[in-house]
Structures are given as C-alpha cells and as structure tokens.
Amino acid sequence: MLGLPSPPIEEEPLQKDLARNIETLKKIFADCSDIVYRNIQVAQGQDAILFYIEGIVFAQEIEAQMLKPLIIGYVENEDGDSIESPQNTRVSLLQASKATTWGDIITAVINSCVVLLIEGTAEAHIFNVRGGLRRGVEEPQTESVIRGPKEGFTETLRLNTALIRFKLKTPKLKMVNFVIGEETKTDIVLSYIEGLVDPKQLRDVTKRLKDIKIDGILESGYIEELIEDHPYSPFPQMQYTERPDTVAAQLLEGAFAIVVDGTPFVLIGPVSLWQLMQASEDYYERFFISNFVRLLRYFFVLIAIFLPGLYIAVVTFHQDMLPSRLILSIAAAREAVPFPVLVEALMMEVAFEALREAGIRLPKTVGQAVSILGALVIGQAAVEAGIVSAPMVIIVSLTGIASFTIPRFNLAIAVRLLRFPFMIMAGIFGLFGIVITFVWILVHLSQLTSFGRPYLEGVSPYYKKNQKDVFIRMPWWKMIHRPQGTTKENNKRMEKGINGTPKPEKGW
Structure with a gap:
C-alpha cells in the first residue's frame, strides 16, 4: 500500500534471482574489504556464490569440505536424479542450516x-566453518600455581566451555546462550549445574543478562559492572578467573559462571x-600446609590495610x-623531614602505586626492572635528600609486599584503595579515626550482597558447617557437605564413612 514504510532489509526475504541477491548482499556489506565472494557452478550447471x-573462518575447510564437493556435483539418488539440497551432498560439515x-x-x-x-532458490544454505587465528590453551598468566592444572581459558568461547566440560562430565552441566x-x-554463556544452583539466583542472573541493552561487549568486565548488586562499592561482588578448575x-558448590566470547576471564x-x-x-x-599459607595471607591483609594508618x-x-x-630512633630519622607524617606517607604511597602501575604497563623485559629498581633508587634518594624518613x-615497602599476598587482583585493588581513608583518618583523629573507618567498612561489608547472598556469609550470618573452609581448611574427608547457604538441595558432597578418617595399617 502507498504511504507505508518499507520493512527493514533484515526482514526482507531472499529472491530466486541470484543476481538480485548478490546486489542486495553487496549493498549490505558495502566497503567491507574482508568479505570474500566465490562464484561457482553446482549441480547441472547452476550458478551459485x-x-x-x-580471517574468522577456516579457509582450508572451505576448500576441502565445501568447494570440491560442490563443484564435483551432487550425490545422485537411486533414480539418477540430483538431490537438490547442498546439505545432502558430499559437504562433510557437521553444522548446517x-x-x-x-x-x-x-x-x-x-x-x-x-x-x-544458488540460482533459482529463495533460501540460503549456512555452514559453520568457525575458525581463524586465535590463541591456544596456555598456562594462566594471572593465577599461576606450583601444584595444579596448567591449562587456562582463551579468547574462544567454545574452547572455554569445552574446558569446563572436560572437568564436569555430567549432563546436569547446563550452558545457556x-x-x-x-x-x-x-556470545555469552551462562553455565550452572542443575540441582545445585539456587533457582532464585538463576532466575535473577538470567533476568539481569536479558535486561542489558548496550552497543557492545568487549570483555567480561562490562557484564560484571552491569549486573552486580552494589556498583558503588569498592569490593568486588563477582570473581573472575582464567582457571577451568x-x-x-x-559450580560444584552451587555457583554459576558467565563465559564471554573474546576474553579468557x-x-x-x-x-x-x-x-x-x-x-x-x-x-x-x-x-596443614594450606592452613598455614591461608592464615599468613589473612595476617598480611591486615598489615596491608592497617599498617600505614597505625604508623x-x-x-x-x-x-x-x-x-x-x-620513638627516639624514629624521631632522629624524621628530624630532617620537612613534611608531617601524613603528607610523607601519602607521597610515598602514591609514588609506590605509580611505580607498580608503570611496571605493569611497560614491556615485560623492562617493566619488572623499572618497578623494583625504581622503588629502591627513588626510596634511597628520597631518604638521603631528607624528603622522607627511612x-x-x-x-x-612492607605494605606493598603484603598486598601482593592477596590471591584475587580485584580484591587487592580494593584493599589498596581503602588504605588511603585509613591513613587520612589516622592523620586527623589518630587511633580513634582508624576505629571509625574500620567500623564504617565493617557496616558496609555487613550490608553488601552478591546476587542476594550476604557478602560475609559463613561469619555473618554464622554457619557452623562453613567454618570448615573459611579461615582454615579442614581435610577433604571432613568436608562432607557443601557450604551452607550456597545450595539448599543436594548439599552432600560425599557419603560419611565411605573413606572415613585415614588410618595407618597395623604394624606401623
């Protein structure tokens, strides 16, 4: 009818005329130099393209599995007639539509x-030949371990989901696209184990993902900021990892995972x-080795937060x-320093953070040397010049080393940021300021949630069963149940008494 707007080109159907289809195709992908057009003849001399x-497909598979079979001809049926559909030819690709x-x-x-x-048909045949140059499986760069798997995620979505499948060989592992x-x-995949994940949390995260309206997603950090409970909190409410294990x-504890194409995190x-x-x-x-390291980690976290402010x-x-x-030794060291302790500490902390950032951004061959030598040289020069005290x-230095013991980088960043409020309040109010800041952070953490789950769960609210894996880790044969609060159904990990407490053989 006259006056009605034409439908968008995405909704228009294909034509039987191949020339018109090619014209529409070149109009859609105008000025796209990476589009490849290959004119061929199939069947009984029919023109096709x-x-x-x-760059994002396997060119070798196109040549071997598509071009040769299509050019050679269609498979004939018992009557000697050519089969019309390319999906029934010798094209040996699994995914076709x-x-x-x-x-x-x-x-x-x-x-x-x-x-x-194909000329004379108003439908297109689609073959999945996904490929191109992508990074292979390597050891994780941000979470290296001495003992444990050495494989890490890559930028390829299906390779990442396959690495998870290798670990969890069960049909209960779901992958929702x-x-x-x-x-x-x-492409984004929401992964969970049916029967372990909380249905309410699953519905919540599904709704949050569906509600995202944005022009582009380039990294999983986009998703994290768009779906977290408290975007203005410095504390991370999601964990990111490069490790399939x-x-x-x-997932075995009732959590869900979000895999984003194009990132290994x-x-x-x-x-x-x-x-x-x-x-x-x-x-x-x-x-007992894990417990010693874990308690050491908690001790150094306290140092990273409180030490500058206490000083x-x-x-x-x-x-x-x-x-x-x-106190006489400290006073003698500070005798030539012209700045108050607070200003001195802020100058050194900012300089240390700048050197750490420079070490990360510079090329690997020089970055580490600049960060370490820069800290030593600048620190020594500042002491000799009387700008700061020894x-x-x-x-x-102790504070910086302590912050490196935190295993998660996003949590370490939060600790480094919170160090500055402690220092400022300590410089104004002394120990009273430190107590005020600590109470404020504690109240904030008590109110914080991650997809409706308390951030301090296990301690606040207190769950007795969870104490087996909070500050220390009990032996595996003691951790019979999954953490309380994560999954309400099927919370038993192993049957009690199957292996029991390890006992030495008689005669030892």
Missing part, C-alpha cells in the same frame, strides 16, 4: 559461517569475601605507646 568473512531472510544471513556471516546462494551487544553481537569447583557468582581470599592451590596441597597515628598522636628507644620507606 559462496561468501564469508576472511537454512535461512530465508537477510537478517538470518547477516547474523550467520558475522558469526563465522559460510553462506551458499545469550547474545548481547547491538553492534558486537557477543576454579570454575568447576565453584570467566565470571563466577555469587561470591563471599572469604572465597576471594582463597587460592585454588589451597585445595591441592595437604591441609601515622602512633607517631603523630600516641608516641607513648612505643618504647623510648624506638622508617616510612620500610612501612610502605
């Missing part, structure tokens, strides 16, 4: 498929503060808390 995006609209064709092409158009991003059309372990939720303090190697070494408070307001010889250099 193959088109795909170069049909499309009748341009929208389906566009989606297929940008998702690494090869499309075949989403496509998010108006321009990027990024970490994902498998969390998989998101895990919900999480608690105690989970972010745990390393995968804690569960591979013997329990500032004691030196500024509470000198009588230190032994006379120590005790302050020691305090800042």
Whole structure:
C-alpha cells in the first residue's frame, strides 16, 4: 500500500534471482574489504556464490569440505536424479542450516559461517566453518600455581566451555546462550549445574543478562559492572578467573559462571569475601600446609590495610605507646623531614602505586626492572635528600609486599584503595579515626550482597558447617557437605564413612 514504510532489509526475504541477491548482499556489506565472494557452478550447471568473512573462518575447510564437493556435483539418488539440497551432498560439515531472510544471513556471516546462494532458490544454505587465528590453551598468566592444572581459558568461547566440560562430565552441566551487544553481537554463556544452583539466583542472573541493552561487549568486565548488586562499592561482588578448575569447583558448590566470547576471564557468582581470599592451590596441597599459607595471607591483609594508618597515628598522636628507644630512633630519622607524617606517607604511597602501575604497563623485559629498581633508587634518594624518613620507606615497602599476598587482583585493588581513608583518618583523629573507618567498612561489608547472598556469609550470618573452609581448611574427608547457604538441595558432597578418617595399617 502507498504511504507505508518499507520493512527493514533484515526482514526482507531472499529472491530466486541470484543476481538480485548478490546486489542486495553487496549493498549490505558495502566497503567491507574482508568479505570474500566465490562464484561457482553446482549441480547441472547452476550458478551459485559462496561468501564469508576472511580471517574468522577456516579457509582450508572451505576448500576441502565445501568447494570440491560442490563443484564435483551432487550425490545422485537411486533414480539418477540430483538431490537438490547442498546439505545432502558430499559437504562433510557437521553444522548446517537454512535461512530465508537477510537478517538470518547477516547474523550467520558475522558469526563465522559460510553462506551458499544458488540460482533459482529463495533460501540460503549456512555452514559453520568457525575458525581463524586465535590463541591456544596456555598456562594462566594471572593465577599461576606450583601444584595444579596448567591449562587456562582463551579468547574462544567454545574452547572455554569445552574446558569446563572436560572437568564436569555430567549432563546436569547446563550452558545457556545469550547474545548481547547491538553492534558486537557477543556470545555469552551462562553455565550452572542443575540441582545445585539456587533457582532464585538463576532466575535473577538470567533476568539481569536479558535486561542489558548496550552497543557492545568487549570483555567480561562490562557484564560484571552491569549486573552486580552494589556498583558503588569498592569490593568486588563477582570473581573472575582464567582457571577451568576454579570454575568447576565453584559450580560444584552451587555457583554459576558467565563465559564471554573474546576474553579468557570467566565470571563466577555469587561470591563471599572469604572465597576471594582463597587460592585454588589451597585445595591441592595437604591441609596443614594450606592452613598455614591461608592464615599468613589473612595476617598480611591486615598489615596491608592497617599498617600505614597505625604508623601515622602512633607517631603523630600516641608516641607513648612505643618504647623510648624506638620513638627516639624514629624521631632522629624524621628530624630532617620537612613534611608531617601524613603528607610523607601519602607521597610515598602514591609514588609506590605509580611505580607498580608503570611496571605493569611497560614491556615485560623492562617493566619488572623499572618497578623494583625504581622503588629502591627513588626510596634511597628520597631518604638521603631528607624528603622522607627511612622508617616510612620500610612501612610502605612492607605494605606493598603484603598486598601482593592477596590471591584475587580485584580484591587487592580494593584493599589498596581503602588504605588511603585509613591513613587520612589516622592523620586527623589518630587511633580513634582508624576505629571509625574500620567500623564504617565493617557496616558496609555487613550490608553488601552478591546476587542476594550476604557478602560475609559463613561469619555473618554464622554457619557452623562453613567454618570448615573459611579461615582454615579442614581435610577433604571432613568436608562432607557443601557450604551452607550456597545450595539448599543436594548439599552432600560425599557419603560419611565411605573413606572415613585415614588410618595407618597395623604394624606401623
């Protein structure tokens, strides 16, 4: 009818005229130099065209599994007639489908498929030849371990889901696909184990993913910020990891995982503060070794948060808390320093953070040397110049080393940020300021949730069963149940008494 707007080209159907289809195709992909058009003849001299995006498909498979079979001819049936559908030819590709609209064709092409158009037919044949140059499986760069699997996720979505499948060989492991991003059309997979995940949390995260409306998703960090409970909190409410074994372990405890195409970092939720303090190697070494390392880790976290503030408070307001010889030594070291302790500490902390950032951004061959030597040279020069005192250099160095013991980088960043409020409050109010800041953070953590689950779960609210894996880890033969609060159904991991407490053989 006159006056009605024409439908968008994505909704228009294909034509039987191959020339018109090619014209429409070149109009859609105008100025796209990476689109490859290959004119061929199939069957009884019918004209056809193959088109795909170069670089994101396996060119060798197109040549061997598609071009040769199509050019040689169709398989004939018992009556000697050619079979019409290319899917019934010698094309030996597993994933094949049909499309009748341009929208389906566009989606297929940008998702690494090869499309075949044939003269006289108003449908396209789509073959999945996804490939291209992508990084293979390597050891994780951000979560290296001495004992444990050495394989890590890559930027390929299906390779990442396969690595999870290798760990969890059960049909209860579900992989639900989403496509998010108006321009990027990024494939995202929500993974969970049926019967272990909380149905309420599963419905919640599914709704949050479906509600995302954005032009593009380039990394899992986009998803994390768009679906977390408290976006203004410095504390991470999701865990990200490069390790398939970490994902498998969390799925077995009723969590869910979000795998994003194009990044090796998989998101895990919900999480608690105690989970972010745990390393995968804690569960591979013997329990008393793991417990020593874990308690050491908690001790150094306290140092990373409180040490600069305590030094500032004691030196500024509470000198009588230190032994006379120590306070005289500190006073002698600070005699030539023209700045108050707070200013001195802020200068050193900012310089240390700048050196750490420079070491990360510079090339690997020089980055580590710059960060270490820079800290030593600048610290020594600052002490000799009388800008800062030697005790302050020691305090800042200990604080920086302590922050490196935190196994999760996003939690370590939060601890480094919170160090500054402690220092400022200590410089203004002394120990009273430290107490005020600590109570404020504690109240904030008590109110924090991760997909409705309390951030301090296990301690607040207190669950007796969870104490087997919070500050220390009990032996595996003691951890019969999954953590309380993660999954209400099927919370038993192993039958009590099957292996029992290990006992030596008689005669030993």
